[in-house]
Structures are given as C-alpha cells and as structure tokens.
Amino acid sequence: MYQAMTTLGFAAQSNYKGAPNLAGAPKGTRVLILGAGLAGMVAAYELRKAGYTVKILEYNQRAGGRCWTIRGGDSYTELGGATQKCKFDPGLYINPGPWRIPYHHHAVLGYCKQFGIRLEPFIQVNYNALVHSTKAFGGKPQKYRDIQADFQGHTAELLSKAVNAGALDQQFSAQDREKLLDAMQHWGGLTQEKTYRPSLESSLRRGFKVEPGGGLMPTHEFSTPMDHQELVDSKLWKRIVDGQELEFQSSIFQPAGGMDMIAKAFERETKGLVRYNAKVVRIHQDDKKVQVSFRNSDGTGAEQVETADWCVCTLPLSILSQIPLTASSTMLAAINAVPYEGSVKIGLQFKRRFWEQDEHIYGGISYTDTPIQKIAYPNTDYGKPGKGVLLGAYVWGANAFEFTAMSPAQRIRKAVEYGGHLHKQYAEEFDNGVAVGWHRVPWVHGCYGKWSDEARERHYKNLCQIDNRIVLAGEHASFIPAWMEGAVLSSLDAIERLHTMVVATAKSA
C-alpha cells in the first residue's frame, strides 16, 4: 500500500503554483523594490499587475542582476578598477551567471512562456566531450562515452561475478538471481558470458575502433575497454554523474541569444518602473513607512530619498550587510550569517569552431582537474562557419579565489594555457576573451549565498520573515541557492506574504 502510494505520487509536489494571489490590493499602496535582478523584477511585475504603485532602485544601468549576458562591445569594470571591453563577434556571447534552466524549474519556465522567450536545449551531457585528469591515463583526455560505458560495464560484470560467487544467495532466490544477471548483461553491455570486453556489445556503447561503413569500406573493428582499476583510480567516474543529478538532467534549456533575454523581457514588462544607476546607502523604516537613501552608483551626486509604504529588498546579503538598515536584531543577524561563494567564468573566442570541425563535439561540457575545471561548448548554431565562443573556465572553490586574484588578462591567459591540455588547437586559434570573477563583481561581491546547515537552522526563517515593513527576497532567501528559480520562488512567496500583511494592515487601520 505504501509502495503503491509513493509510486502514484510521481508528480512531485512543486512549490510553484502559477501567478501569485494578490487580489484586493489597497489602492495607492506604494511598494519600493531594491534591486532589479530576477527577484526584484518578479516582485515589480506581479505587484504592479495587482494594482500596487511600484518603483525599483537598481545599481546597474540594466536589469537582470546575475541574469547577465556579455556580448561584443560590452564594457565591464570590476572591483579593483580593471575594465574589460568585450571583443566577441556579433551574435557571440557568454552568460557569466546562470546559464541553464532545468525542466522542473517551473517558475522560471513559466515566465519564459508568458513572455515568449525562445528556449533551446542546453546540452549537459555530451558523450563525445572529454574527461581529463592530469593524474590518470598519462594526462591524456578520455572520451565521456568511454568512461560512462566502461564504468557501468565493469560494475555490471563485477556484480554478476559476485552473484555467481554466491555473495547474494541469502538475499535472492535462484530465480531472482537469474533475473538480476539478465538485467546486468543488458544494462552493462556485457557479452552472453557476462563479461565486459572488446565485443559488439561494448563497442555499441563506447564506439568502435574502426566505425562501420558503407559499400566495401574497411570492416569495422571493436574497441577495447579501459582497465577497471585504472578507471576507478582515475576518479573520472565522478564526472559521469552530473547529468544524472536532478538539476542537470535533460531536458534542460537556455534562452536563445543569451540568458539576459529573460532580464530584457522583464524590463520590457516593467517599463518605467526602474530607476537605474542608484546605489542604496541606507534603509530606514518606522511604523508608517520605509525610507531608502541612494546615490549614483559611482558614489557621486546628492543623496536622494525614496519613500514607500512597504519594501521588498532583493539586494544580495553580501551588499545588504554593509548598508545601515532598520530591522530586528534577528533579521540583522541572519543577514550577516551567510558568506558568499566565489566562482569564475571565462569566455574565450576562437577563430573557428574547431571543437565541432575537428573533434565533432557539439555543445556540452568537458571536464578537467586543471584549475579551469570545465570547458563548455556553445549549444547553438551547430556547424556554423566563422568564429565561436566557448566557456573556457567555470571555476569553483580554491581555484576561484586564485583566478579572481589575477588580472582579467592573466585569467584569460591561464584559461588558454590549461585548456590546451584538452584541445591542442587552443594556442593557434585563440582570439580574445573576457573573464568574470564573481568576488570582484561590484554589485554582489560573490556568486551566491552559501548557507551552512547550521546557519539555515538558526537564521533562515528570521531572514525570510517580514520585518515590520520590509521583506527580503532573492536566491539567498530560498532553498534553491544560486539558481534563478530560487530567486523567483522566493520573490513570489515574499510578495504573497507581504500582500496578506498589507491587506490585514489596511483593514485594521
């Protein structure tokens, strides 16, 4: 019965219920929104639609926040003062922030649909891409499909051996052992003798040494699986799991033309609401109103004040923690409890799409244990002539600190150098690059709010509770950190709760 119930429940309960219920907004109620990232834009779009009087203050000259795309001609100045002017060809870009939308991120997909944003598949798993360790296979990159096929094949063979050695006799009847052996054979690409070795079965997974052809072309030859122990020791099997993880499972998408197509759509839909170039310097509230002081983003200009009845603050905690704010001690403690993770993305333009032309790698990701960690190929315009931009580094952890400490030019040089381990064409074909180290991005000082379990336990509810007239939203106020879905859901939840309070307050007044 329990089993039946759980299998009936395959439609996981989503926290996205569609448009928020904001009926009955008291006329003339003003809501000030801080930050025109996705959380702020969702709040602005929905609250205005519900009848609220909305204004947004935004630091940048554009909306979107981390939902950001860099194209040729764009200029970007990081903390420390280094300015990069992107020299990509027309139509080429990188998304320094979010770059994919999982199929179960219903809120983001819902807005994409509403706003008519064209989506194209993001290739997460490419069996023809590379998996590379400097410490394994003599430093020679391997094919993803070989690692995948061989790890599964060897595992199936080992389990078959163990079954035949009687290791699972207590758990399984003779009949069930036969069924399990059949499953292992089919699933693992084993021969009838339950071995994983050079054969048609294994070659149909890992590819042939000589591929089958037409007419009287040379006859196909089987390929030889790699040694099991060498494969286990290489740890390259770690890389074949990514695409099986919920957030990276196919189908997964990117907006055609750049992630900021989402930002631009929200910008269009909230036309006239955003005050750009506004750096918030103080947030004050009392029982009647919220007052937010701001200057020009470069610190120049007179301090100005915006007054509203309520406030949705979507500033990253890394920024908010530096701004004087009237709030409860529990909210202030929560704001200070979340460090920001670092990350680096480097876009590299090459004179031609050699990964497609020479190596038949169409989209997807290669993995390496060098500091660049990943190389990701463009998931669009397959087979197109001309220049191409790939993601030459997607760096986390200690490597991210290291890369962020370098100048942009050094980061790019290093990305080209390390990438050369995977693609010998790098040196010859490199054209130009752009590098974003998130700890140096002036308006966020990091990549996303990295909650520890302890901090969640102690502070998360305090961060999300409406504090008098202010509610916080953003990926940092969600259980889906770093993802746009977290920002959007957080915002939808925040404005629904705020609306309930506004209506209640209006009635009691």
Add this chain to the structure above:
Amino acid sequence: MYQAMTTLGFAAQSNYKGAPNLAGAPKGTRVLILGAGLAGMVAAYELRKAGYTVKILEYNQRAGGRCWTIRGGDSYTELGGATQKCKFDPGLYINPGPWRIPYHHHAVLGYCKQFGIRLEPFIQVNYNALVHSTKAFGGKPQKYRDIQADFQGHTAELLSKAVNAGALDQQFSAQDREKLLDAMQHWGGLTQEKTYRPSLESSLRRGFKVEPGGGLMPTHEFSTPMDHQELVDSKLWKRIVDGQELEFQSSIFQPAGGMDMIAKAFERETKGLVRYNAKVVRIHQDDKKVQVSFRNSDGTGAEQVETADWCVCTLPLSILSQIPLTASSTMLAAINAVPYEGSVKIGLQFKRRFWEQDEHIYGGISYTDTPIQKIAYPNTDYGKPGKGVLLGAYVWGANAFEFTAMSPAQRIRKAVEYGGHLHKQYAEEFDNGVAVGWHRVPWVHGCYGKWSDEARERHYKNLCQIDNRIVLAGEHASFIPAWMEGAVLSSLDAIERLHTMVVATAKSA
C-alpha cells in the same frame, strides 16, 4: 603499452573522409542514377561536380526517398489505395522515416554543414518522460528519472554489500575495495552508510516528494525509491539503456523544420537532374552501355528508355528484386537475400501541447509495452501555444505487421487508445493524425534491408561489387542499416570505385 595505444586511439577511425576523390572524370561520360533518395542524390551531386553527365530517375514527385516529412496539406496514398490527406497546422510535421542524426554520422552532418541546414538537438533522453509497462507497478507509468536513479542506486548498494561480504576479496586489495566502495557511493547516490534509501542523495537524483522552494514555502521532503525486486521484475530498466547506445547518445540532432530539409537541399543542389514520376521497369546492360526502361509511376504512359555509360542503382532491394535486371547471378542472388523490416510511425496532432503544459515533458521519448511502443514529443518550439504534433507510435516487429494490416484511420484510433494509458489528456485533446506503415509504402515496401549475419557473410560483397557497368548503393549496401549515414557512405564508396573503373576503362579503350 597496449593499454596506452588503445587509449591514445580515442579518435575512432571514421569511414568518412570528406568529399570523394573523383579527379579526372573522362569528358562526356554519362552516369544514370536510379532513385533520388539520399544515396542517389549524393551520387548525382558528387558525380556532376566531378564532371560527369548525370541524370536521375525517381518514382516520386519529390526527392529524398525515406528522408521524408509529412506536413499539413500533404497527400499520401499507400499500397491498397488508402489516401491520407494530412491536416496538421502550419509548421507542424512528422518524419515518417529517419528522424535523428547522431554526432558521429560525419557524412550526413558534413552535407548538412555544406548546405547550411540548421540543426537542432534531438532530445533522446528525457528524465521527466514516462516509462510504462502494463505488467508492472499496477500499469501506472513511471518517471524515467526514477527508473534510472533507482536501478543505478540499487545496483551500487548491492555491489557494496557484496564487497563488504568479502565476495571480491580475491580480486581486490583492501585499499582497492575502499576505492570501489567510494565510487559506488558517489555514483549510486548512496548515503554514507552505502545504502540507497529516502535521503538527500537519492532525492537529488530521483526528485523530491516536495520540491525545495523559496522563502517560507513548505519544506522539501525526500522521495522514496522503488523496491529493487519490483524494479528488476518490471524490466523497465531496459529503457534506460537506449540513450547510452552509440547511435542515440547526446549530442544528437534533427534538421529544424523537418528531416526533408536535407532532401530539399540536395534537390536544390542537383537542380535539373531529376526526372520525377518515373517508375523503372527494366534495367539492361551490355559491354558498352546501360539501358533503363521506365514508365509513369502509376504505370500509364509509353515505356521510355534512358541510356548511359554507367549506372548507380539505389533502388531498395525490395523493389529492385522485382525488376528485370541484367547482372551476374551472384549479384542477383544477393539482391534476393535481404528481407525488408517493417515499421509504423503515427503522427498525432493535439489541440494543445499538454505534455509540456501539464506534465513538463519537453521533447524526448516515453516508452510503453503497449503496441505503440514509443511516444515522442516534439524537440522544437518548446513552450509554444497552439496545437502540437507528437509521434504517437513508433512500432517495430509483430506490432508493425499488425498495425500495417489496419486502415490508416484504425491505426490512428489505436494509437490514441494506447497512448491514453500514458496521458489521460489524449481522449479530450486529440485532433487528427497520419499513419505510415512502411510495408505499404509503394516505393520501398518496407523500412530497411534487414541483413542476417549469414546473408552478410554470403552476399554482402557480391551486392556491393561493381557488376559490369552497374553499382548498387543505399543503406542496404552498408553496415549502418536503416540510417541515412549508411546510404551516404555507401554511395560515396560506390561512386569512388565506379570512378576508378571508369578512368581505367577509358585508359584501356
């Protein structure tokens, strides 16, 4: 050393070398090509480029053969006389024949690139699609991701148990056993205790019972894996292997707008060479020339004769075996040795894309043990409003015979009935359909040439050898049956060999 050599060889040796070498074609040499499918079009395109005088005879009013797309307004009459007029909305279509291009089908991809055909990813694996057996889980469809995650997780747990029970002590040192256990934990989504059970680890693969949200939305809850024995018994694990097979591995493509974009491009590039509506009725050759007699496709009109120096015959063997042909007894025996497989594809138009709107299935394939076997969702226009066409059946084996025996209307009715097991919206949302049973397609009488190992051994070379002035080409003359790549490689090989012979003959003359 051997290991090093094989791992160095990860660039499998392809049988596609780019454009064929046809230098030095003797001026004025006439080649007659039979059939304007891909093999015929490749031959025509390359031979004309090399300076040959080329003509093609084609049964249909269009080029492409099985590289075929049916759109609204198209009319199709099958053997037996039933005519279907497709009523799909503008822009919607099905590909009754080939519908995907693997990343290693270099020849087809090469022509796509040459002709500027826009490719879009074909979603082979969709973790959110369905896997259904009427005999398992009470007939309730399961999620692909649950089958994938649970089968791998349970396998990892079982192997861990076997290792801990000492079953592999002779094969592995204590240190290597630890490494293997670590690998199993990571790869299988096991807990630290090496168990696969409701946990964060397993939910990050199979999804949550309640998904993580934003703000103060309900807290996420882990999901419960299915019972291992029930999963093994269900045989649904068979379905999670498809995407790991070489020909279905990502990245895999479809031409945007329909597979016949390839046919149309070849048609454009060979303008003026094709004589449509020509049914070949006799092929005669002697030491000097080839003479091919033909009529209108409906059998009307006077018999006409086309004469040439050489002939590339790409007619399917199912057709060629019925036509008087002057050839060696070994080639004639080979032509008669290959039965044609049957298959049925049914396109169904629905009033809305409910699979996306209600079920968040974006592209990809659902599997079922009902006779329709597969349901495939469109890999384009994700999130688009309006009607949608899915592949409502892709049928092989005995079911294909059964379906082909029905009238088109019956086939469609059955597809809607069986599909309703997977999607309850079928009955309400169905609009219209079109059904192609390949054994009733007048110009091929089947789907592809199904070689047995014995027939290959005995007849394949005899089929492919140039017989006096005639050479055969097509997927049936390749080791990649049913795939366009087989047709193209076969043709490239055939014309290179023919060219060599032509040049040698001219020199000796």
